[in-house]
Amino acid sequence: MPNFRADLHTHTCYSDGTATPRELIDLAVSYSLKGLSITDHDTVNAYREAIPYAKEKGLSLLSGVEFSSTLEHEPIHILGYSFSLDHPALLSFCSLHRAKRLERNQAILEKLRHRGLPISEEEFQSLLPSNISQEERTIGRPHIAFAMVEMGYVKNVQEAFHKYLGEGKECFVEGFYFPVDETIDIIHQAKGFAILAHPHLIKHPRIIRRLLEKPFDGLEGYYARLPHQQEEKWISAAKKRGWIITGGSDYHGGIKPANPLGASWVPEETFEILYQRSAANSST
Ligand code: AMP
Ligand code: ZN
Ligand code: FE
Ligand code: FE
Numbered sequence: 001m002p003n004f005r006a007d008l009h010t011h012t013c014y015s016d017g018t019a020t021p022r023e024l025i026d027l028a029v030s031y032s033l034k035g036l037s038i039t040d041h042d043t044v045n046a047y048r049e050a051i052p053y054a055k056e057k058g059l060s061l062l063s064g065v066e067f068s069s070t071l072e073h074e075p076i077h078i079l080g081y082s083f084s085l086d087h088p089a090l091l092s093f094c095s096l097h098r099a100k101r102l103e104r105n106q107a108i109l110e111k112l113r114h115r116g117l118p119i120s121e122e123e124f125q126s127l128l129p130s131n132i133s134q135e136e137r138t139i140g141r142p143h144i145a146f147a148m149v150e151m152g153y154v155k156n157v158q159e160a161f162h163k164y165l166g167e168g169k170e171c172f173v174e175g176f177y178f179p180v181d182e183t184i185d186i187i188h189q190a191k192g193f194a195i196l197a198h199p200h201l202i203k204h205p206r207i208i209r210r211l212l213e214k215p216f217d218g219l220e221g222y223y224a225r226l227p228h229q230q231e232e233k234w235i236s237a238a239k240k241r242g243w244i245i246t247g248g249s250d251y252h253g254g255i256k257p258a259n260p261l262g263a264s265w266v267p268e269e270t271f272e273i274l275y276q277r278s279a280a281n282s283s284t
Contacts, residue, residue: 004268006035009248013130015040015138018253021050031262035271037064042097042138070177082277083192090190100176111171117153193217222247222264
């Protein structure tokens with residue numbers, strides 16, 4: 001199909017995106033995307049609403065998720081695709097991550113209180129965009145940053161990260177992460193593809209070397225508005241290993257306006273590889 005483009009990295013309000021699954025699908029259709037994957041952090045709950053709606057709109061939807069993991073204390077993001085959406089091990093992996101995040105968020109809010117920047121539980125809940133229940137959605141630092149803006153403590157989300165929430169900053173609290181190997185293994189157990197997300201963000205050469213030896217099925221070679229020269233290194237590393245090269249915008253809506261939907265995408269050949277596995281897993 002000419003002009004086939006599929007954005008494989010997007011977030012909805014089930015994690016730290018601002019669009020509902022329906023709004024995201026409407027936007028994808030209006031941008032003439034033919035394929036989409038929703039890769040919310042630690043949840044696949046958007047798919048309940050997204051599957052029937054994408055079908056209605058004629059958009060091919062691929063199962064997806066994004067996990068934060070760790071290698072030598074370095075945070076490493078891993079995308080899962082094509083897995084079975086009701087696989088028990090993957091679903092408990094998601095739930096455990098979300099529960100640990102609630103503890104971490106409380107610890108961050110506690111640090112902010114000590115720093116003279118209080119946000120009460122009621123205020124925080126009322127400032128969360130959309131009214132999805134706490135059990136269903138993933139709440140992270142971007143939500144706290146957004147609440148800080150609304151409380152008038154900082155000018156914008158970037159300032160919240162830069163001054164308080166970013167790694168090593170005053171109100172930073174370490175997240176709970178599984179090792180890279182275990183995260184890859186869970187995705188494989190659920191019959192999915194495990195993909196190293198936005199590898200250009202990893203700066204340490206030793207970590208990069210070690211990651212390229214891990215049993216990933218591919219890496220994210222096309223990312224948001226990354227200049228092509230920066231993508232080439234990763235694309236050739238993937239080709240050398242026979243890995244799948246994925247791509248997407250990391251769309252988060254209003255929270256990250258610098259990443260417009262469709263900024264990066266994959267062509268039909270790549271999408272088909274992933275989609276066929278996804279279709280096989282959803283029919284079993
Ligand atoms: P969390 O998963 O709760 O640790 O939050 C990580 C998310 O925060 C990332 O996926 C980014 O979307 C966002 N983030 C991290 N650093 C920054 C930053 N400096 N400015 C804005 N957003 C950031
Ligand atoms: Zn995110
Ligand atoms: Fe990420
Ligand atoms: Fe992401």
